Amino acid sequence: MKVTFTKERETLLATLYGRALDARSRDPILGDTMASSTVDRIDYDFGRLKMTPSLARNVAVRAKHFDNWARAFLANHPRATVVHLGAGLDTRLWRIDPGPDVLWFDVDYPDVVELRHELYPEHQTIGSSVTEPGWETQIPADRPTLLLAEGLSMYLTPDGGHALFRRLTDHFGQGELAFDSFNSLAIKLQKRNPPVRASGATLIWAIDDPHEIEQANPRLHLVEALQALYAPGTQRLTFGYRLVAQLVRPFKRMRNLSFYLRYRF
Ligand SMILES: C[S@@+](CC[C@H](N)C(=O)[O-])C[C@H]1O[C@@H](n2cnc3c(N)ncnc32)[C@H](O)[C@@H]1O
Numbered sequence: 036m037k038v039t040f041t042k043e044r045e046t047l048l049a050t051l052y053g054r055a056l057d058a059r060s061r062d063p064i065l066g067d068t069m070a071s072s073t074v075d076r077i078d079y080d081f082g083r084l085k086m087t088p089s090l091a092r093n094v095a096v097r098a099k100h101f102d103n104w105a106r107a108f109l110a111n112h113p114r115a116t117v118v119h120l121g122a123g124l125d126t127r128l129w130r131i132d133p134g135p136d137v138l139w140f141d142v143d144y145p146d147v148v149e150l151r152h153e154l155y156p157e158h159q160t161i162g163s164s165v166t167e168p169g170w171e172t173q174i175p176a177d178r179p180t181l182l183l184a185e186g187l188s189m190y191l192t193p194d195g196g197h198a199l200f201r202r203l204t205d206h207f208g209q210g211e212l213a214f215d216s217f218n219s220l221a222i223k224l225q226k227r228n229p230p231v232r233a234s235g236a237t238l239i240w241a242i243d244d245p246h247e248i249e250q251a252n253p254r255l256h257l258v259e260a261l262q263a264l265y266a267p268g269t270q271r272l273t274f275g276y277r278l279v280a281q282l283v284r285p286f287k288r289m290r291n292l293s294f295y296l297r298y299r300f
Pocket residue numbers: 043044046047050051120121122123124125142143144147163164165166184185186187190191
């Protein structure tokens with residue numbers, strides 16, 4: 036199947052390929068074999084993204100982290116709704132396999148969810164820009180809801196992101212919001228990241244302090260802010276990565292480059 040995405044849509048092919056490379060490695064972290072077989076079905080020059088085996092391990096660690104947060108939420112709320120924002124071609128629904136009592140919606144641009152339906156078994160999606168008001172009204176709001184956005188916030192504008200979170204917490208009433216963020220230094224550095232450069236995507240929203248999100252939306256209460264450089268699972272990253280992470284630890288902007296954030300509402 037031929038795929039011709041550009042910019043922020045093309046970055047979903049980088050993360051998909053990262054998970055595929057991890058699955059094909061000798062000691063997989065995530066073991067997403069569905070990502071690996073999906074890559075085989077897509078006609079696209081994945082080499083263009085310059086995804087290296089070591090970057091792929093980072094992608095796998097991050098995905099595993101958000102899988103674990105989703106599993107923990109579903110263990111506490113077996114009849115929940117999960118809204119997976121900017122889902123791309125992520126196969127989290129099948130990795131987690133939440134069972135029939137959970138409502139799960141994968142949300143991304145219309146052409147991305149169209150591709151999901153061509154590649155994946157029947158599942159519920161919403162094809163819309165997440166910042167376009169109104170799509171959330173298609174989802175019932177009567178259950179505890181996990182709003183999950185991996186690799187999305189940095190592509191939004193600050194105003195667009197805050198407005199999105201306000202709309203979703205107003206609509207869903209009760210649950211958690213989990214997402215990853217970049218600070219302003221990371222936004223600058225990521226412009227040099229090979230897959231981001233290859234796609235031509237623009238990174239915009241820098242979050243320097245996780246409390247900014249609470250100030251913009253008093254319904255959100257920060258539960259956890261994990262520094263991505265030292266989060267659980269990073270001990271499985273390459274020696275070079277771990278060495279750099281320790282060397283930059285004294286410098287606040289460096290150790291806070293990226294957060295895994297969890298808020299309650
Ligand atoms: C880096 S990819 C991450 C995809 C997926 N979460 C993963 O980890 O593989 C970024 C995703 O955000 C989506 N995205 C960016 N801006 C969006 C918007 N305004 N509305 C919906 N999706 C958006 C892109 O289409 C893409 O699928």
